[in-house]
Structures are given as C-alpha cells and as structure tokens.
Amino acid sequence: MIAALGAATLSASAFSAGTAEASPRAAQCAPHGPDFNGDRCGDIVVADPDATVAGRLRAGRINVLYGSEGGVSAGDRGLLAQGQPGVGDSPEADDRFGAIVQAANINNDSYADLVVAVPSESVGTADDAGVIHVIFGSAGGLGGGQVGTVLRQGVHGIPGSSEAGDRFGAAAAVNRTTGDFTTAPAVAFGAPGEDVGSLADAGAAGVVTFDPGTGGVTNAVRITQDSPGIGGGSEAGDRFGAAVELFQGPGGFSCGVTGVKGFTLVVGVPGEDLTGGQDAGMVHLARDLSTDTPLTQDSPGVDGAPEAGDQFGASLALGSSCEHDGPSHVKLLVGVPAEDLGTAADAGMVHLFATDDDELPLPQRWSVNQDSADVADAAEAGDRFGSVLALGGPWRDGLGEPLVVGIPDEDIGTVKDAGGAQVFGDEAGTPGTGDVFLSQSDVGEVPQATDHFGAALSSRFDHLLVGAPDDVTYSVGAVHGIAWPSVFGTSTPDLLFVPGRDEIPADAARFGAGLA
Numbered sequence: 001m002i003a004a005l006g007a008a009t010l011s012a013s014a015f016s017a018g019t020a021e022a023s024p025r026a027a028q029c030a031p032h033g034p035d036f037n038g039d040r041c042g043d044i045v046v047a048d049p050d051a052t053v054a055g056r057l058r059a060g061r062i063n064v065l066y067g068s069e070g071g072v073s074a075g076d077r078g079l080l081a082q083g084q085p086g087v088g089d090s091p092e093a094d095d096r097f098g099a100i101v102q103a104a105n106i107n108n109d110s111y112a113d114l115v116v117a118v119p120s121e122s123v124g125t126a127d128d129a130g131v132i133h134v135i136f137g138s139a140g141g142l143g144g145g146q147v148g149t150v151l152r153q154g155v156h157g158i159p160g161s162s163e164a165g166d167r168f169g170a171a172a173a174v175n176r177t178t179g180d181f182t183t184a185p186a187v188a189f190g191a192p193g194e195d196v197g198s199l200a201d202a203g204a205a206g207v208v209t210f211d212p213g214t215g216g217v218t219n220a221v222r223i224t225q226d227s228p229g230i231g232g233g234s235e236a237g238d239r240f241g242a243a244v245e246l247f248q249g250p251g252g253f254s255c256g257v258t259g260v261k262g263f264t265l266v267v268g269v270p271g272e273d274l275t276g277g278q279d280a281g282m283v284h285l286a287r288d289l290s291t292d293t294p295l296t297q298d299s300p301g302v303d304g305a306p307e308a309g310d311q312f313g314a315s316l317a318l319g320s321s322c323e324h325d326g327p328s329h330v331k332l333l334v335g336v337p338a339e340d341l342g343t344a345a346d347a348g349m350v351h352l353f354a355t356d357d358d359e360l361p362l363p364q365r366w367s368v369n370q371d372s373a374d375v376a377d378a379a380e381a382g383d384r385f386g387s388v389l390a391l392g393g394p395w396r397d398g399l400g401e402p403l404v405v406g407i408p409d410e411d412i413g414t415v416k417d418a419g420g421a422q423v424f425g426d427e428a429g430t431p432g433t434g435d436v437f438l439s440q441s442d443v444g445e446v447p448q449a450t451d452h453f454g455a456a457l458s459s460r461f462d463h464l465l466v467g468a469p470d471d472v473t474y475s476v477g478a479v480h481g482i483a484w485p486s487v488f489g490t491s492t493p494d495l496l497f498v499p500g501r502d503e504i505p506a507d508a509a510r511f512g513a514g515l516a
Contacts, residue, residue, distance in 0.1 A: 031072060031463040031481055031495070034103035034112035034516065036137040037144075041067030041075070044458075044465065045114060046479055046497065047098030047514030052507070053081045053091040060097030062116065063504060063511070064142055065497060072481075073495060077503045078141050082118075086143025087135055088150035089121070096120045097133075101516040104134070104174040106185045107146070107215030111137030114516065115187055117169035123152060123162035130168030132189060136215060146215060151208055153191070156217040158208060160194070167193040171205070171241055171268070177248040177255060179322040184248060184257045185210040188265055190241025196224050196234040203240030205267045207260050207289060219259045221289050225269070229290040232272060232282060240284075243268030243313060247320035249328035250287070250358035261288045264360075266332065268313030274298065277308025283316070283334055285360060293361045295334070295353070303367040304339065304349065311338040317389035319401070327358045331426055333403060335386030341371055341379045348385030350405055352426060366431050368424060374432025376422065377410075384409045385422075392459035394484050399434045400427025402484075404464060406454030412439050412447040419453030421466055423487060436487055440468070443480050443494055448472040453480075458515035463495065467512030474498045477511030 033042035044065040053059035064078035083090035100117035116133040123129035138145025153160035171190030196202035206222035225232040245266040248255035272282040283295040297304040315335030339349040353362035370379040388406030410420040456467030469477040481495030500506035
C-alpha cells in the first residue's frame with residue numbers, strides 16, 4: 001500500500017525501542033533497523049532530494065519502505081514531503097528536502113523518529129539559509145502522530161539568525177551513544193556557510209537537546225572557532241561545521257548529561273588552513289562544547305601531513321558506547337577525500353581513531369587508502385576515497401565491526417564514476433586484512449558511467465544498504481540491500497529497491513541519494 005502525500009495515515013539503527021533487533025519476530029523482519037511504526041520490523045528511509053513535489057522542481061521527498069513479517073519488500077510504502085501532516089514548512093523549488101536523513105529516538109517512545117536536514121531551504125528572503133526537521137514516528141508511521149519540529153537559527157533558542165547561504169543543516173547527526181541506559185536525545189548541526197563577523201563562510205556548529213518525555217526542545221548551544229575554549233580562530237572559508245558527529249562522554253557511569261554538559265561535539269573543518277597549505281583541514285572534539293581537542297594530520301601519531309587541499313575532516317562517522325560503571329568506547333572515522341597519493345590527485349584517505357579508555361585526543365588506530373598494503377583495488381585520481389563513511393554491521397572474528405567507505409567516484413575498469421564501496425574491520429591489525437571491495441558487478445548489475453554506486457550508505461546488522469542515485473540502468477536511481485553473508489562469501493539473498501517496482505512510485509529523480 002502506498003500512503004499518498006498529504007495523507008494523515010502515513011505509515012538507524014538498533015538503538016531505538018521497538019526496532020527489529022528487540023523483536024521475537026526479528027528473523028522474519030529483515031532487514032533490521034529503525035522501526036518507525038512500532039510493528040517490531042525494521043524500516044528503510046530512502047531520500048530523493050531532487051524529486052518534484054506538487055510541480056516544484058527539486059523540492060525533494062522521502063520514501064519510507066516499511067518492514068513486515070514478509071520482509072521490507074512486502075511492506076507498506078509511505079512518502080514524506082514538506083507541508084503534509086506531521087511535517088512542517090511547505091515544498092518549494094530547489095529545497096532538496098532529504099539532503100540528509102538520520103534515524104533517531106527523540107521522545108523515547110516505542111517508535112523511531114527521523115531527522116531530515118534541508119540546507120537549501122529558504123527562510124523568508126534568505127536563500128539557502130537551511131532548516132532541520134524532526135519527524136516523529138507513530139502507530140501510523142512517520143508523520144502520523146505528534147506534530148514535527150522545524151529547527152533553524154533564531155527559533156527554539158538556537159543562537160543566530162537565518163541568513164542567505166548559511167546552509168544550516170549541511171551537516172547533521174544524532175547522538176550516537178549506546179549502552180544499558182536511555183540515550184539522551186540530541187541533534188548536532190553544522191552551518192558551514194555561516195559568516196562570523198566579516199569572515200565569509202567561517203562556519204558554525206552546535207547541539208540541540210530534547211525532553212525525552214515530550215520531544216520538545218530543551219536547550220541549544222552554538223559554537224564557532226572564536227568561541228571560548230575552541231581553538232583555531234575563525235577565518236574566511238574554513239567551513240567549520242561541514243561535518244559533525246555527537247556522543248556522550250568521554251566518561252563512565254552511563255556518561256550522564258546535563259544540558260550539553262556531558263556531550264562531545266565532533267566538528268569537521270575541511271577548509272582550515274594550516275602550515276601545510278590552504279584547505280588542509282582539521283577536526284575539533286569539543287567536550288561539553290567548551291573544551292577543545294583538535295586533530296589534524298600534524299597531530300602526534302596521525303599518519304600523513306597537512307597539505308594544501310587535503311580537506312581532512314570533510315566527512316565523519318562515529319560509533320560510541322558507555323559502560324554503566326566503566327569507561328566510554330569511541331570509534332571515529334575521518335575522511336580526507338582530496339588527499340593526493342603520489343601523482344593521483346584527490347585519490348583520498350581515511351583515518352580510524354579509537355579508544356576504550358576515555359582518551360582525548362583520540363589515538364589513531366590506523367589509516368588506509370587504496371594503495372595501502374593488501375587493500376583491494378588501487379588509488380586513482382579523482383576517486384575521493386573517504387567522501388562517504390559508515391560504521392556498523394556483524395562482528396567478524398579477528399576483524400571486528402565493519403567500517404564502510406563509499407567511493408561514488410570510483411572508476412570500474414574504463415567505466416568512469418560507476419562507483420564502489422569498500423569494507424574494512426575496525427579490529428584488524430592492518431586495514432587491508434579481510435577488506436572487501438564491492439561494485440555493481442557484485443550484485444548482478446552492470447556498472448555504467450556516473451552511476452555513483454556508494455553515494456549513500458546505511459549499515460545494518462544484516463544488510464549493507466548502498467545507494468546509486470544516478471543509476472543509468474534504472475534511470476532515476478536504485479538502492480541495493482547487500483546481505484552481509486554474501487559480502488563475506490556465502491550465499492544469502494540480496495535486496496534491490498527501484499522506483500516503479502514493489503509499489504515504489506516511478507516518478508523519482510535521484511532515488512537513493514540518502515539512506516537511513
């Protein structure tokens with residue numbers, strides 16, 4: 001059944017109450033994941049930010065593929081766009097609603113919620129000022145219950161005002177922390193186009209916290225590189241907030257929080273100029289949003305060197321857990337997609353930082369590129385390895401949890417920008433041990449130029465979801481659900497979601513540009 005736009009009955013992860021992992025029917029409800037309608041079956045969100053809505057080009061919409069006991073391919077379908085019940089604002093040309101989608105648990109009920117960033121949203125006459133939507137789950141699905149919340153600068157206590165080009169929501173993340181306690185609901189935001197004084201695009205970032213009972217906003221804090229305790233100093237073009245992540249801690253005893261105290265905000269600043277040159281890049285870890293620990297390729301123990309145009313911190317992915325009576329555990333992936341390797345410009349690189357002992361700065365465990373020892377494939381100019389990152393999936397003995405790198409600009413043979421994805425293990429002694437390279441050939445498809453397979457990722461317990469929003473074969477995009485056992489060499493059915501099939505509307509534009 002497809003729930004039409006505007007219908008009131010529109011029907012991330014394992015952290016949400018009511019997800020498939022918690023269900024006695026979980027084996028019948030694959031793929032696991034966030035459960036937006038409380039039926040204990042995992043659901044999938046597929047963004048199509050370039051879709052036409054009510055005649056408005058590139059207004060953007062979201063497809064919700066609800067799970068069922070027969071699997072998500074047999075479940076109901078929903079569509080979300082601005083202006084329908086449960087979703088604020090109204091659709092306008094070039095909004096690109098769905099540029100970022102993330103599953104969350106904002107009001108701690110039995111339904112997962114959805115955070116949707118719209119950095120191209122105009123606010124009044126301010127083009128590309130940006131907003132972030134919080135859309136609540138319900139028995140009727142996303143948008144079918146509690147009225148959603150629209151976050152922007154100047155409302156709900158969020159400092160600043162909406163100005164042209166701020167791109168509030170160009171980066172967004174939910175609290176990643178898990179543990180044997182209720183995670184504090186919070187959303188991190190980046191506004192890399194924010195001007196700081198006369199410094200254009202210096203950038204800002206911050207955190208919005210919510211009441212776990214009502215889902216209402218309780219606190220909001222914004223920082224820049226000129227904020228007390230934050231280093232670096234704001235400069236034009238830094239783009240502080242181009243990537244963000246958020247976790248509780250470091251600190252044991254459930255990593256408790258009060259307001260923003262107890263959170264660490266991770267902020268990517270790919271436009272930061274260092275001694276190595278312009279746009280070398282930097283990452284800040286802002287504990288309590290007031291005490292800063294920076295990371296660069298010049299930090300002790302970090303591989304490489306800051307060079308002009310590297311863009312260290314252009315992408316981030318994070319996983320975190322807290323013990324009730326011990327230290328916090330944090331894994332942070334940092335992408336350096338414009339890293340040059342020899343004569344291969346913009347080949348790309350990824351760093352893994354990890355601690356099990358509350359350490360700040362986070363120590364580097366290893367770094368990897370496609371020329372690293374034993375790594376499949378090879379570094380090539382323009383690959384931008386590290387531009388898309390994801391964490392999560394089944395544990396492999398000796399290798400640990402999967403770390404996934406999307407490479408949408410990867411050439412497959414002579415086929416330009418067909419795209420790929422590469423899977424590593426976070427516990428591997430060297431990153432090339434047990435790595436797996438995936439292209440469309442591995443899922444029975446023919447790679448074609450500019451398919452951009454790997455442009456979006458969502459890693460579940462049983463499947464790796466990979467978006468190919470420019471897929472030529474299907475003309476308007478595709479999403480592949482690759483079963484982890486098939487990735488690791490055994491036979492398990494994969495999934496394929498394509499507009500025009502399985503009750504997914506055919507009038508898509510870039511289906512699979514975002515996944516949750």
